Amino acid sequence: MVCAGLEKRYGEGATAVHALRGVDLTVQRGELLMLVGPSGCGKTTLISVMAGILDPTDGTCRILGQDMTALASRPRAAFRARNIGFVFQAYNLNPALTAAENVSVPLRICGAPVREAMRRAEAALDLVGLGDKTESAPGDLSGGQQQRVAIARALVHEPQLIVCDEPTSALDHANGQRVMELLRRVGTVDGRALVIVTHDARIFDFSDRIAELDDGRVTRVGTPGAARHSPGPSSAT
Amino acid sequence: MYQIALKMLLANRGKYLGMVLSLAFTSLIMTQQPAVFASILTRTYGLIDDIAIADIWVMDPQAQSVEESKAMPDTRLSLVRSVSGVEWAVPLHKGSLKVRLPDGNTVGCGLIGVDDVSLVGAPGVMRSSSMADLRMSDAVAVDAEGAANRLAVRTERGMRPLGVGDALEVNDRRAVVVGVADATPTFQSQPMLYTTYSRVKLFNKSERKVMSFVLVKAQPGQDHRGLAARIASETGLTALTADDFRARTLQHFIKRTAIIMHFGTTILMSFCIGAVVTGLMFHNFTQDALRHFGVLKAMGADDRTLLLMILSQALLVAGTGFGLGVGMAMIMGNLPGDPMGMRLSPLILAVGGGAVLSITLVSAALSIRQVLRLEPAIVFKQ
Numbered sequence: 036m037v038c039a040g041l042e043k044r045y046g047e048g049a050t051a052v053h054a055l056r057g058v059d060l061t062v063q064r065g066e067l068l069m070l071v072g073p074s075g076c077g078k079t080t081l082i083s084v085m086a087g088i089l090d091p092t093d094g095t096c097r098i099l100g101q102d103m104t105a106l107a108s109r110p111r112a113a114f115r116a117r118n119i120g121f122v123f124q125a126y127n128l129n130p131a132l133t134a135a136e137n138v139s140v141p142l143r144i145c146g147a148p149v150r151e152a153m154r155r156a157e158a159a160l161d162l163v164g165l166g167d168k169t170e171s172a173p174g175d176l177s178g179g180q181q182q183r184v185a186i187a188r189a190l191v192h193e194p195q196l197i198v199c200d201e202p203t204s205a206l207d208h209a210n211g212q213r214v215m216e217l218l219r220r221v222g223t224v225d226g227r228a229l230v231i232v233t234h235d236a237r238i239f240d241f242s243d244r245i246a247e248l249d250d251g252r253v254t255r256v257g258t259p260g261a262a263r264h265s266p267g268p269s270s271a272t
Numbered sequence: 273m274y275q276i277a278l279k280m281l282l283a284n285r286g287k288y289l290g291m292v293l294s295l296a297f298t299s300l301i302m303t304q305q306p307a308v309f310a311s312i313l314t315r316t317y318g319l320i321d322d323i324a325i326a327d328i329w330v331m332d333p334q335a336q337s338v339e340e341s342k343a344m345p346d347t348r349l350s351l352v353r354s355v356s357g358v359e360w361a362v363p364l365h366k367g368s369l370k371v372r373l374p375d376g377n378t379v380g381c382g383l384i385g386v387d388d389v390s391l392v393g394a395p396g397v398m399r400s401s402s403m404a405d406l407r408m409s410d411a412v413a414v415d416a417e418g419a420a421n422r423l424a425v426r427t428e429r430g431m432r433p434l435g436v437g438d439a440l441e442v443n444d445r446r447a448v449v450v451g452v453a454d455a456t457p458t459f460q461s462q463p464m465l466y467t468t469y470s471r472v473k474l475f476n477k478s479e480r481k482v483m484s485f486v487l488v489k490a491q492p493g494q495d496h497r498g499l500a501a502r503i504a505s506e507t508g509l510t511a512l513t514a515d516d517f518r519a520r521t522l523q524h525f526i527k528r529t530a531i532i533m534h535f536g537t538t539i540l541m542s543f544c545i546g547a548v549v550t551g552l553m554f555h556n557f558t559q560d561a562l563r564h565f566g567v568l569k570a571m572g573a574d575d576r577t578l579l580l581m582i583l584s585q586a587l588l589v590a591g592t593g594f595g596l597g598v599g600m601a602m603i604m605g606n607l608p609g610d611p612m613g614m615r616l617s618p619l620i621l622a623v624g625g626g627a628v629l630s631i632t633l634v635s636a637a638l639s640i641r642q643v644l645r646l647e648p649a650i651v652f653k654q
């Protein structure tokens with residue numbers, strides 16, 4: 036994935052917020068990239084653009100050679116359905132559905148038959164260690180388990196890119212570590228790229244590279260060790 | 273995805289039930305009320321339908337409807353008979369009187385007096401004995417509904433329907449029930465008594481004129497409207513074909529009573545209540561689920577899919593609500609002793625169903641607008 040010259044302004048005129056001010060960033064296949072930076076620096080905005088759910092004001096973002104900004108809304112939705120998985124801070128599981136049904140949603144969006152979608156959903160739950168929770172309601176699961184269900188949902192359709200916004204910040208340390216181990220283990224296989232927005236310095240070691248963002252600009256891209264010892268605000272939290 | 277949509281709806285049990293019940297209420301009112309109305313309308317001209325053999329009804333010019341006639345002297349009958357093109361013409365009395373039951377109770381009844389010879393106008397279906405028994409002395413027939421209810425006789429062992437062989441007293445004259453007949457209930461839902469025209473005169477000693485209508489059969493090949501016009505001009509009476517008379521009765525009834533207003537207001541109010549409650553609840557339901565629709569949108573569900581999901585939710589609500597409402601209407605219509613009766617015609621069902629469908633479609637449209645406007649980027653907002 037290649038982002039070039041990304042700009043994003045919210046609103047118009049004097050009250051406009053300049054969330055991205057020319058971001059250039061490349062993510063390789065099979066790579067786990069973390070986006071860190073102080074609150075309000077534009078991390079969420081950046082992965083929203085990367086995932087094709089937000090239009091940048093300027094610049095381009097190519098995923099697998101496809102310029103997302105050039106696509107109309109329908110083909111772009113179809114592109115997301117096939118190629119992108121999502122993990123959220125608040126899990127965003129549908130409480131009306133069982134764990135397995137939740138996991139099957141991306142496959143159903145792609146038009147898979149219900150039976151097959153459920154079978155693959157159960158396999159994905161197995162993979163994240165929740166093979167015995169397929170029929171559970173999200174509300175009956177712990178936070179860590181819910182996030183693992185969400186990860187299974189992000190993986191089930193074998194996307195090329197998974198974006199995660201603060202996947203561990205609602206979890207305690209042990210559960211956060213488990214979730215990251217899982218993402219590390221299953222997230223980057225088969226050349227899949229993983230972009231994780233985080234504040235959580237304890238999980239930096241799981242990354243291949245860390246991009247530091249400040250005030251809408253990438254200020255540094257480096258290895259986990261460098262980020263941890265840098266004086267940047269991200270490591271202070 | 274429909275399955276997911278329906279699960280989302282059913283999981284929100286409170287709102288789902290609220291919407292279904294409000295639509296059920298609306299469906300109930302919107303089908304039951306017109307059905308009762310239709311039933312009342314048919315009752316107003318029940319007698320015209322019962323005497324289907326008559327092609328033309330002749331009456332005093334002041335008569336307004338089949339329920340409001342004015343008696344004519346018997347001499348008019350021969351006038352009508354003399355009009356060319358008339359196959360036969362017979363008198364019919366339609367009035368009311370008080371009847372004393374075997375247990376001493378007095379009940380107001382409608383009275384139909386039919387031609388002694390032809391018995392034209394007597395109910396076609398007799399449950400017991402035959403119509404010809406009306407010719408026996410003091411004979412009257414009663415309608416089954418009346419016999420079982422208002423005319424029921426009190427005995428030591430409770431009430432029993434009035435039956436063949438029971439004696440009545442009509443204006444101090446004895447009458448014997450010789451038959452029980454099926455007849456279309458009348459608007460006043462009075463019990464009906466049937467007897468011969470000459471016996472009506474005996475029952476109504478003080479009345480000089482008892483002929484309410486002259487029933488005319490046209491000769492084969494005669495145009496009924498033309499014959500009616502000829503009878504009218506030659507006799508100075510009003511003559512109407514059965515269809516025209518039915519229409520006039522209906523018109524008179526609707527004009528004279530505010531009944532359409534009553535029913536119309538009720539129906540309109542139930543429509544508005546159903547629309548507002550369902551619309552708000554559906555909107556709320558979508559509002560609650562907005563985040564999940566946003567997640568689906570981010571994950572690549574296109575607008576068409578989301579639209580169909582919401583539509584399927586709306587249709588489920590409409591279907592269950594309407595089904596429940598019509599079910600209740602049918603149960604109400606078939607309750608024993610229901611005095612109103614109802615005619616749940618396909619037209620009424622179609623209009624009621626269309627109203628419920630339009631309510632849910634408009635509700636769905638509002639919800640769909642919310643979802644289509646939704647920015648998928650909200651999914652990363654906490």
Ligand SMILES: Nc1ncnc2c1ncn2[C@@H]1O[C@H](COP(=O)(O)OP(=O)(O)OP(=O)(O)O)[C@@H](O)[C@H]1O
Pocket residue numbers: 045046052053054072073074075076077078079080081
């Ligand atoms: N929809 C929006 N409309 C207007 N301004 C917005 C909108 N979304 C974000 N912003 C602003 O854009 C800037 C960047 O926001 P963004 O959410 O990308 O930051 P972030 O790095 O994810 O912050 P945090 O660490 O708190 O999640 C902030 O100043 C924010 O107030």
Ligand SMILES: [Mg+2]
Pocket residue numbers: 078079080200
């Ligand atoms: Mg953020």
